[in-house]
Every structure is written in C-alpha cells, then in structure tokens.
Amino acid sequence: MSFTPHTPEEIREMLAAIGVGSIGDLFLPIPKGLRARSFDLPPGMSEFEMMARLQEMAARNGRIVPFVGGGYYDHVIPATVDHLAGRSEFYTAYTPYQPECSQGSLQALFEYQTAICRLTGLEASNASLYDGGTALAEAAMMALRVTGRDRVILDGAVNPFHRAIVRTYLANLPVEIVELPPVSGMLDRQGLDGKLDDRCAAVMVQNPNFFGRVADYSDLAAQVHKRGALLVSAVYGVSLGLLKPPGDMGVDIAVGEGQNLGNHLSFGGPAFGFIAARKQYIRNLPGRIVGETVDREGRRGFVLTLQAREQHIKRHKATSNICSNQSLCALRGLIFLASLGKRGLVELAQINRDKAEYAKRALAAVRGVAIPSAGPTFNEFTIRLPKRADDVVASLLQRGIAAGVPLGSYYPGEENSLVVTVTEKRTKGEIALLARELEAVLWN
Amino acid sequence: MELIYEISVKGRGGVRLPASDVPAATPLPGEFLRAEPAGLPELSELDVVRHFTGLSRRNIGVDTTFYPLGSCTMKYNPKAMEEAARLFLPFHPMIALLPGGEALAQGTLAVLHHMGEALEEITGMDAVTCQPLAGAHGEMTGIMLIAAYHKAKGNRKKYVIVPDSSHGTNPASAAMVGYQIVTIPTAPYGDMDLEAFKAALNGEVAAVMMTCPNTLGLFNPHIKEICDLAHGVDALVYYDGANLNAILGQLRPGDVGFDVVHVNLHKTFGTPHGSGGPGSGPVGVKKALIPFLPMPRVVRGKDGRFTLLNDNPQSIGRMADFFGNFGVIARAYAYTLMLGREGLIDVSEKAVLNANYVMSRLKDLYDLPFDQTCMHECLFSAGRQLRHDIHAIDIAKFLIDKGFHPPTVYFPMIVKEAIMIEPTETESKATLDAFVDAMREAAELAEKDPAALKRAPVTTPISRLDETKAAREQNVCFA
Numbered sequence: 001m002s003f004t005p006h007t008p009e010e011i012r013e014m015l016a017a018i019g020v021g022s023i024g025d026l027f028l029p030i031p032k033g034l035r036a037r038s039f040d041l042p043p044g045m046s047e048f049e050m051m052a053r054l055q056e057m058a059a060r061n062g063r064i065v066p067f068v069g070g071g072y073y074d075h076v077i078p079a080t081v082d083h084l085a086g087r088s089e090f091y092t093a094y095t096p097y098q099p100e101c102s103q104g105s106l107q108a109l110f111e112y113q114t115a116i117c118r119l120t121g122l123e124a125s126n127a128s129l130y131d132g133g134t135a136l137a138e139a140a141m142m143a144l145r146v147t148g149r150d151r152v153i154l155d156g157a158v159n160p161f162h163r164a165i166v167r168t169y170l171a172n173l174p175v176e177i178v179e180l181p182p183v184s185g186m187l188d189r190q191g192l193d194g195k196l197d198d199r200c201a202a203v204m205v206q207n208p209n210f211f212g213r214v215a216d217y218s219d220l221a222a223q224v225h226k227r228g229a230l231l232v233s234a235v236y237g238v239s240l241g242l243l244k245p246p247g248d249m250g251v252d253i254a255v256g257e258g259q260n261l262g263n264h265l266s267f268g269g270p271a272f273g274f275i276a277a278r279k280q281y282i283r284n285l286p287g288r289i290v291g292e293t294v295d296r297e298g299r300r301g302f303v304l305t306l307q308a309r310e311q312h313i314k315r316h317k318a319t320s321n322i323c324s325n326q327s328l329c330a331l332r333g334l335i336f337l338a339s340l341g342k343r344g345l346v347e348l349a350q351i352n353r354d355k356a357e358y359a360k361r362a363l364a365a366v367r368g369v370a371i372p373s374a375g376p377t378f379n380e381f382t383i384r385l386p387k388r389a390d391d392v393v394a395s396l397l398q399r400g401i402a403a404g405v406p407l408g409s410y411y412p413g414e415e416n417s418l419v420v421t422v423t424e425k426r427t428k429g430e431i432a433l434l435a436r437e438l439e440a441v442l443w444n
Numbered sequence: 445m446e447l448i449y450e451i452s453v454k455g456r457g458g459v460r461l462p463a464s465d466v467p468a469a470t471p472l473p474g475e476f477l478r479a480e481p482a483g484l485p486e487l488s489e490l491d492v493v494r495h496f497t498g499l500s501r502r503n504i505g506v507d508t509t510f511y512p513l514g515s516c517t518m519k520y521n522p523k524a525m526e527e528a529a530r531l532f533l534p535f536h537p538m539i540a541l542l543p544g545g546e547a548l549a550q551g552t553l554a555v556l557h558h559m560g561e562a563l564e565e566i567t568g569m570d571a572v573t574c575q576p577l578a579g580a581h582g583e584m585t586g587i588m589l590i591a592a593y594h595k596a597k598g599n600r601k602k603y604v605i606v607p608d609s610s611h612g613t614n615p616a617s618a619a620m621v622g623y624q625i626v627t628i629p630t631a632p633y634g635d636m637d638l639e640a641f642k643a644a645l646n647g648e649v650a651a652v653m654m655t656c657p658n659t660l661g662l663f664n665p666h667i668k669e670i671c672d673l674a675h676g677v678d679a680l681v682y683y684d685g686a687n688l689n690a691i692l693g694q695l696r697p698g699d700v701g702f703d704v705v706h707v708n709l710h711k712t713f714g715t716p717h718g719s720g721g722p723g724s725g726p727v728g729v730k731k732a733l734i735p736f737l738p739m740p741r742v743v744r745g746k747d748g749r750f751t752l753l754n755d756n757p758q759s760i761g762r763m764a765d766f767f768g769n770f771g772v773i774a775r776a777y778a779y780t781l782m783l784g785r786e787g788l789i790d791v792s793e794k795a796v797l798n799a800n801y802v803m804s805r806l807k808d809l810y811d812l813p814f815d816q817t818c819m820h821e822c823l824f825s826a827g828r829q830l831r832h833d834i835h836a837i838d839i840a841k842f843l844i845d846k847g848f849h850p851p852t853v854y855f856p857m858i859v860k861e862a863i864m865i866e867p868t869e870t871e872s873k874a875t876l877d878a879f880v881d882a883m884r885e886a887a888e889l890a891e892k893d894p895a896a897l898k899r900a901p902v903t904t905p906i907s908r909l910d911e912t913k914a915a916r917e918q919n920v921c922f923a
Contacts, residue, residue, distance in 0.1 A: 001782040001783060001784070001787055002783065002786075002787045002790050003519075003520055003522055003714075003783075003869075003870050004790055004791070004794040004869045004870060005870070005871070005872040006794055006797070006872070006873065010872070010873040011797065013873065014797055014798075014801040014873060015797075017801055017804050017805060018797075018800045018801055018803075018804045019804065020800075020817075023793045023796070023797055026793075026796045026797060026800055026817055027694055027796065028817065029662070029663040029665070029816070029817055029819075030663055030691070030694060030695055031665075031668075033668075034667070034668060034695055034699065034700055035694065035695060036568070036693060036694060036695055036696045036699060037568070037696065037699045038565065038568070038696070039565065039566070039693045039696075039785060039788075039789070040565055040785070041562065041565060041566070041780070041784060041785040041788065042781075042784055042785065043784045043785060043786065044781070044782055044783050044784025044785070044786060044787040045781055045782060045784065046782070047522070047524035047527075047782060050524060050528065050778050050781045050782050051524065051527060051528060051531075053781060054528050054531050054555075054774070054777075054778060054781075055531060057531075057551040057552075057554050057555060058531040058532055058551050058552075059551065060550040060551035060554065061532075061535050061548060061549055061550065061551040061552055062539070062547075062548030062549075063534075064536070064539055064548060066536045066538070066539065068536060068538040068539065068542070069538065070537075070538040070541070071538075071765050071766075072536060072537055072538060072765070072766070074536060076461065076462065078459040078489075080459070080489060080492050080493060080496075083493075084492070084493065084496040084497065084500070086526075087496070087497065087500035088505055088506075088507035088508075088716075089500040089501065089503040089504065089505050089507070089508060090499075090500055090503060090505070090718070090719050091505065091521075091716045091717075091718050091719070092505030092506040092507045092508075092511075092518075092521055092716050092717065093503050093504065093505035093506075093511075093717065093718075093719045093720075094511070094513055094516050094518060094717040094719065094720060095717075095719070095720035096719065096720065097513075097852075098840065098841075098844065098849065098850055099906075099909050100841065100844055100901045100904040100905075100906060100907065100908065100909070101503070101504045101509075101844050101849060101901070101904055102502075102503055102504070102719075103445075103499075103502040103503070103904075103905055103906060104499040104500050104501065104502040104503030105499075105503055105719040105720070107445065107447070107499055107502070108496070108499050108719075109719075110447075110920070110921075110922070111447060111448050111449070111922070113920050113921055114447075114449065114921045114922040115482075115484065117921040118482045118483040118484065119482045123921060124918075124920055124921065125920065125921065127720070128721070130577040130578060130581060130764065131577065131764055131765045132765055133762070133764065133765045134577070134581070134763075134764065141620075161762060161765055161766075162765070164761050164762035165761070165762050165763065165764070165765075167761055168588070168738070168760055168761030168762055168763060169620075171588070171591075171760065171761065172588065172591050172621045172622040173621075173622045174622070214472065214476050215476075216475045216476055218475075240478070240482060241481070241482070242472070242477060242478065243472075243476060243477065243478060244475070244476055244477055244478050244479075245478055245482070248478065248479070257765065264533040264534075264771075265533065265534060265535055265536045265537065266529070266532060266533050266535070266770050266771040267532055267535045267536075267537050267540075267549070267552045267766070267767065267770040267771075268537030268764075268765060268766025268767050268768070268770050269537075269577065269722070269764070269765070269766060269767070269768060269769040269770050269771060269772075270577075270721075270722030270724075270769040270770075270771050270772055272722075279918075282918055282920070288720065289920055290920065291914035291915070291917070291918060291919055291920050292914065292917070292919040292920075292922075293909050293910045293911065293913045293914035293917075293919075294909070294910055294913065295906040295907040295908060295909050295910070296907045296908055296910075297906075297907060299906050299907075301906040301909045302909075303909050303911050303914050305911070305914040305915050305918070305920070306915055306918065307915075308915075310612070311580070311611075311612035311613050311615075311616035312611075312612040312613075312855065313612070314612070314616075315612045315615040315616060315625070316615035316616055316618065316619035316625040317619070318612065318616040318619075320616070320620070321580040321581075321583065321584055321613050321616035321617040321619075321620050322578070322580055323578065323579060323580045323611075323612075323613050324578040324579060324580070324710065324717070324720055324721040324722070324723035325578070325720055325721045326577075326718075326721045326722045327718050327719040327720035327721045327722075328716075328718030328719055328721065328722060329718075329721070329722055331719065334448075335492065335496060337484050338448055338458075338484065338485050338487060338492050338495070338496075339458055339459045339487075339489065339492050340458050340459055340461075340484070341456070341457065341458030341459075341484055341485060341486045341487055342452075342481050342482065342483070342484040342485070342486050343457070343458070343481065343486070344457075344458040344459055344461065344484075345481070345482060345484060346481050347461055348461055350468075351461060351462070351464045353469050353472075354464050354466050354467070354468050354469045355464065355466055356469075357469035357470070358466035358467065358469070376472050376473070376476055390543040391543070393542050393543055393544075394542070394543040394544035397539075397542060397543075397544050397545060397548060398544070402536065402538070402539050402542060402545075405538060405542070406542070406543065424461065424462060424464075425462070427465060428465040428466055431466075
C-alpha cells in the first residue's frame with residue numbers, strides 16, 4: 001500500500017526538470033558505505049488486512065469492569081467530542097505558526113486556556129502539556145526558576161507515577177527532592193514543618209490525593225508562602241465541578257492530567273496535561289501560550305505569544321524544550337467542558353461522589369473490609385482488606401473486575417490497602433457485583 | 445467569531461448525563477467545596493456543534509491544503525489509521541499494571557512491542573522505548589539515557605555539542621538535563637564545521653546531537669567521521685529523527701554509528717499533527733544503553749507473552765504516566781503495516797524527488813544558499829527580494845491567499861530570510877506545479893508590485909495580527 005501519487009510519466013518529467021537520470025541519483029550524496037545494511041520488514045498490506053490484524057490484537061485484551069484510576073478515569077464522553085475534534089481542519093493542522101490561516105485552533109486554545117483558568121481559579125494557563133506527570137515536573141522546574149531556590153518538597157500522597165516523573169526530570173539537576181511519606185493517607189504536616197525552610201522552592205501536593213482524600217490546602221498555602229515558597233497542587237478536572245479550586249486556596253501553580261476531560265482511556269494516551277499559575281509567573285510558564293490581539297483593521301484575533309520563552313527562539317535558555325504539545329487533546333477537553341456546560345460539570349462531579357459514597361458503604365459492609373479513614377473523599381477511597389490486596393485484585397481480575405489499585409507496591413506497610421475508584425459509569429449493579437465477588441474472594 | 449463564552453445563555457442546558465441509580469451522598473463540608481460553579485458556557489448541543497464547526501472552517505490542514513512546512517513533514521494522514529486507533533480506546537492502562545493484569549493487556553502490549561521492533565529495524569538500533577510523548581520529549585529522554593550511561597561508567601561530562609543549524613529543541617532538551625551547550629557554526633559546505641567541531645571536542649563532552657539530513661535539507665558529508673571522533677572521547681552521538689523521512693530504507697542511523705535515536709511518529713509515520721500534538725517520540729538505543737531505558741518496559745518472554753519490566757534500578761525512571769501516546773503509536777503501527785518494506789522505501793524516494801523538483805523549479809528566482817542536491821526539503825532565502833523590502837514573511841502571507849500553507853520561514857536562523865519547503869512524498873506533481881507557480885508569482889510581484897505582497901493575506905477572516913500587542917498585554921484568558 002502506498003500513498004504516493006506519482007505516475008511513471010510524471011516521475012520522468014520531474015527527473016528531467018531536476019536534470020538527473022533516476023531517483024537513485026538523488027541519493028548519491030549518501031556514501032555507498034553508509035547505505036542501510038538491512039531493512040527487513042514485511043511486505044505492505046491493504047487497509048482491510050491491516051484492520052483485521054489489529055482487530056485480532058485488540059481482541060487479546062480483556063474486557064474488564066474498571067474500578068481503577070491511577071490518573072486515568074473511565075468517564076462519559078459526549079458524541080460531540082469525537083465528531084468535532086474529528087474535523088480534519090483541526091487534526092491535520094500543525095502548531096499555528098501562521099495565525100491568519102489558523103484562527104480556528106488559536107481561538108479554541110484561547111478558550112481552552114480560559115476554561116482551565118476558570119476551573120482552577122488561576123489567571124494564566126498555557127495551551128497544554130504532555131500529561132499529568134510531566135506537568136507536575138514542569139511545575140517543579142518552574143517553581144525552581146521563579147524562586148531561584150534548589151529544593152522541592154513532594155507529598156508522598158501524590159500519584160507515585162507522577163512523583164517518579166518528577167524524580168526523573170530533576171535527577172541530573174543540582175536540586176534536591178524531599179519526599180514526605182504520607183501519614184494516614186495525608187500530607188505529613190509535622191514532617192513538613194521540619195523541612196520547609198529558605199531553600200525550598202515549592203511544596204507539591206495533590207487533591208484529591210492518591211488515597212482518594214480531599215483536602216482544603218488554604219492554611220498550607222499561607223504556611224508555604226510565609227517561607228517564600230510556592231504551593232503546587234495537582235488537581236482532577238472533573239472533581240473541580242464540586243471541589244474548592246486551587247486558586248481559591250492560595251495555590252500558585254495548579255497542574256493536572258486532562259484525560260478525564262473528554263479523552264479516551266486509549267491504554268494511557270494520548271490525553272493532555274494542564275498547567276495554570278498566578279499571572280505574575282506567566283513568563284516562567286513552559287510551552288505554548290495563545291494571546292489575544294487585533295489585526296490591521298482592529299478585529300480581534302489570536303496568536304502564539306510570549307514566544308521569547310520558547311526553544312525555537314531561546315534555544316538552551318528556554319523555559320522548556322516543549323515544541324509539540326497535546327493540542328488536539330486539549331481541544332477535546334474544551335469541547336467536553338462546553339458540551340457539559342456550567343451545570344453539567346457540577347452534576348457530573350456530584351454523581352461521581354454519590355456513586356463512590358454508595359460503593360464505600362457497600363464495600364464496608366463486606367465481612368473483614370474496613371474503611372481506615374472517615375476523611376472526605378471524591379470518587380476514590382481506600383479500603384483495608386484482611387488479606388494482601390495484590391492477591392485479592394489478581395483473583396478479582398480473573399472474574400472480570402479491576403477492583404482497585406493495591407497500595408503495597410507504592411507504600412510499604414500498606415500491603416492490605418486498596419484504592420477503589422467509582423465513576424458515574426459504574427452502575428449500582430456493578431457495585432453490587434464488586435461487593436459480592438470481593439466477599440467471595442475473601443472468604444471462599 | 446464570538447468566543448464560546450460570549451454565546452453562552454444563562455439557563456441553557458448541555459448534554460444529559462446518565463441518571464444516578466444511587467441515593468445522594470451527604471454533602472461535603474463547605475470548606476472543601478467551591479463557592480460557585482466554574483464559569484463554563486451554557487449552550488445547547490447545536491450551539492456547541494456550530495461553534496466548533498465554525499472554528500474548524502477558520503483553520504487549514506493537510507486535508508484541505510498543501511502544507512509544505514519545512515521540518516514538520518506534513519504528509520497525508522491515511523484515514524485507516526484513525527480507525528485502527530479506535531480499536532483500542534476502551535482499554536484502561538492501569539489494568540496492565542495490576543497484579544496479573546499483563547495477561548489482560550496482551551493485545552496492546554503487542555502493539556507497543558511490535559512497533560518498537562519495527563523501529564529497531566528501521567533505525568538500526570538494538571532496543572526502543574515508545575514512552576516519550578513528543579519529539580522534544582524523546583530528545584530529553586535520550587540525553588537522560590546518555591547522562592545515565594556516563595554516570596554508570598564514572599565519566600565526568602559537562603558539555604553537549606550541537607550545530608548552529610539544529611532545532612531549538614536540541615539545546616533546550618540538553619540544557620533541561622543539566623548540560624552546558626557548545627554550539628558549532630555551519631561551514632560553507634552546509635554542515636557543521638568539522639575543524640571547529642574537532643577543536644571543541646574533548647573528554648568532557650557527553651554527547652553530540654546531529655540532525656541527518658540536517659535542517660538545511662542536506663546530507664551531512666562527514667557524519668561518519670563525526671560519530672567516530674565523538675566515540676574517540678567516549679561522547680555518544682544523538683540522532684534527531686525529525687528528518688528521518690528522507691532516509692527511510694536508504695540509511696540507518698545505527699549503521700552509521702549513532703548511539704541514540706528519536707523518531708517523530710507524527711512526522712515520518714504519518715500520524716496527524718493535531719494542531720500541535722499529540723505526537724510521539726520513541727527512542728532507540730544501542731546495547732550499552734538498554735539498562736537505562738525508562739520503565740515500565742514491554743518485554744517479550746520466551747513463551748511469547750508480553751510482560752512489563754518495572755523494577756530495574758539502573759533505569760532513568762519514568763518519562764510519562766503510562767506507556768506513551770498509545771493511540772499515536774497504534775496509528776503508526778497501522779501505517780507501518782500498510783506500507784511495509786517497499787512502501788517505506790517509496791516514501792523516502794518520493795519525498796526526495798518532490799523536494800528536488802521544487803528546488804529545481806524555483807532556483808532561478810530565489811537565492812539558494814546551498815546549491816546542491818537536497819534531501820526531503822529545500823532551503824531558499826528571500827535575500828534577493830529584500831532589495832524591494834520584501835521579506836520571507838510577505839511571501840508566506842501571499843501563499844496563504846493562493847491557497848497554500850506557507851513553508852517554514854526564518855528557520856534555520858543561520859540563513860537570512862529562510863524559506864524552508866518540505867513537500868513530502870504524498871503530494872502530486874500537479875500540486876507542486878501550482879505551488880511553484882504561486883512562488884514564482886510572488887517573486888514577480890516583489891519586483892513589480894511589492895505593496896500587493898505587503899497587503900497579504902486578504903482572503904483570510906483576519907489580516908496580519910499585532911504580535912507586539914499580544915506580548916505586551918498578555919491577555920491569555922477571557923475576562
């Protein structure tokens with residue numbers, strides 16, 4: 001299968017115009033000794049054969065009822081999202097370097113930035129980052145730049161994958177990461193008191209955190225600011241229909257994984273990361289930013305702005321190396337939020353919490369299962385089992401249920417703990433099934 | 445066009461959600477709740493559809509328009525790839541990471557593994573990670589792998605060498621990993637100055653980052669020598685895969701001596717650019733670097749089953765939430781299957797044919813800073829048009845009126861008034877001829893009626909924008 005349109009006649013005409021005898025002549029600049037030693041790939045196939053092959057591969061994945069999160073959540077996606085983001089004027093365009101013929105993308109990204117600001121209660125958003133974890137790492141680097149300090153404090157209750165990304169990003173830089181192991185599933189405030197000093201650029205938390213716990217970090221923000229550091233909070237888009245926005249708590253930089261806003265699970269990507277900050281830090285934001293301006297006739301228009309921060313201008317002095325981001329996924333996020341609308345997002349968040357609270361009670365009623373904390377949660381919560389959670393989850397997977405994320409691999413001492421996620425898509429029947437099968441696995 | 449917030453009508457409803465089948469929960473205490481709903485628009489479904497359809501019509505893409513944006517490889521994105529990606533949408537990534545979960549993700553793990561294997565063969569490398577989420581993310585991953593290699597060997601390295609023609613992402617990525625950047629000028633023959641490179645090379649150099657063919661669209665004549673010289677001081681050589689489209693099946697970076705490679709699936713492997721992402725930047729490495737690859741890593745057991753390697757202490761760690769931009773990787777895998785060996789070789793042949801054809805038909809009217817056979821893109825300069833006060837940007841805007849997306853302008857920065865044209869292999873001679881005609885008309889207008897070029901574009905919904913005002917006012921969020 002080939003997507004090149006050239007006929008033999010056209011190739012002859014083109015070679016004549018160039019003044020060479022064959023296409024092979026055009027590759028003469030590559031010395032013979034450097035030519036490919038091997039290119040052992042199978043012959044091509046039609047799109048129909050390709051689809052049959054991939055359908056067969058897709059069928060090898062199990063169909064599982066997911067009570068798991070870990071950063072990705074199984075939410076509804078209105079049909080508008082696939083259809084409108086599927087307009088190929090959007091998806092076959094590139095970064096809008098030429099604004100006159102890219103106003104569609106640019107205005108959409110400006111609207112996206114506005115939506116992120118309104119969700120988070122902050123004033124400046126960029127046009128997207130790669131994912132939730134890299135957004136957290138970018139926030140750490142941004143806080144280090146803003147403060148000129150060399151240490152970040154990372155709450156151990158932040159998603160362990162995202163913490164791993166922060167560690168990886170900062171590993172080669174002259175900075176220190178202090179990770180505070182959580183206490184009862186929450187930030188270790190006492191431990192923080194001892195570590196929060198004048199070297200600290202940022203304290204980084206997550207709300208709701210990996211254990212599912214919801215917090216109001218307003219007093220933490222005051223404490224962090226007193227030491228001249230920034231408060232960074234990772235947040236969960238859908239939860240912001242209900243929960244206090246980070247900006248209202250005094251958070252300086254909010255980041256998050258945007259998958260839950262209109263992006264498919266798709267085995268972990270693509271989705272997008274978001275980052276928003278107080279306006280005074282705008283020049284330290286990484287990535288693309290769209291700004292409003294006017295054309296020669298005074299009509300409103302949008303352009304990529306503050307490009308002097310970026311790699312294609314500043315090279316090694318740029319605020320980040322980002323070039324391609326996740327624009328189309330951010331557009332999906334915007335269409336999702338616009339489709340649900342102001343009341344829809346509140347309602348969606350409410351249903352999530354209602355279902356999770358219902359499931360919490362249903363699981364607490366299973367013999368031997370305990371809810372270790374009565375603290376507030378959104379759509380995830382931690383349960384404690386009378387057995388190793390790894391074994392219980394493995395058994396339930398055999399029965400077609402992903403019962404939750406066992407905490408033992410990430411938190412020593414939590415081998416019997418499990419974080420259960422319940423989105424609006426989980427039905428009462430599925431919750432009853434989970435409770436029944438859990439009881440069966442625990443006691444049969 | 446009005447903003448989506450401006451067409452909002454108080455009280456108008458959006459999408460209906462599934463009814464809750466459980467009782468309402470006791471509300472959370474007030475301190476955890478937002479004071480009022482977020483200021484999202486209130487619209488009917490049709491409002492939303494008209495709005496975004498309207499916005500899409502103020503955009504152009506490869507499907508509507510020839511898009512010869514140099515260095516971006518804006519080739520046609522076959523539709524079957526979209527269907528292929530759809531097959532995998534329901535799969536939750538976390539399931540593969542649960543105890544016993546790999547068995548339930550054999551299909552998706554196979555896609556990752558097979559695409560990695562194909563890339564190993566295409567680039568001549570020993571192992572590939574598909575985790576990096578974009579080209580620049582791949583660069584950063586690659587430089588981290590190099591840093592880990594040096595650290596493990598006890599090498600003390602401080603510098604990364606880049607040519608001044610490199611993409612800005614190269615020095616930016618190396619700087620993010622903590623290296624100091626040494627920039628080498630370009631010689632008159634159109635590649636990194638070999639003598640200046642030799643002078644800069646010493647035992648403290650960690651890596652040399654090369655784009656091949658380079659951003660001038662030329663094959664680097666000393667590429668093998670550069671690799672060998674670097675290896676002489678135990679510096680590793682990084683291949684920026686942005687221009688891989690030119691050499692598919694012709695040359696493999698691994699054969700030449702490159703140690704680390706990143707590939708832009710959204711360029712060479714036909715996945716759509718999405719208005720600026722999502723991309724995907726898999727990284728290939730030679731054997732010595734395999735221990736440092738990021739986790740989780742997909743590996744195939746002797747029984748043919750795929751598993752995830754999660755506990756390698758030498759690994760640089762984790763570069764992304766899960767396994768990479770899976771949907772993009774699935775599209776690229778579909779592309780690789782459809783094209784196969786002959787199709788991929790055909791890609792580089794026709795890409796290079798198209799670029800040389802455009803170059804040959806324009807070089808009488810535009811300055812050609814490096815007049816030699818080009819690879820997949822050709823680099824002109826609007827230097828000759830400057831005497832009429834016509835700049836590359838004026839020609840770019842005129843091309844929009846003629847129904848084309850402009851080429852890349854002002855990059856590489858080392859060429860004055862650069863116009864970099866990458867036609868890609870999927871464009872026909874007829875399209876190239878129409879584009880050449882428009883470029884020739886622009887050159888003619890520069891002489892006869894430069895004011896006409898200065899007015900352009902006049903066919904777009906807005907005319908040229910005041911970028912200074914945007915940067916000054918920093919209005920990035922609708923009040």
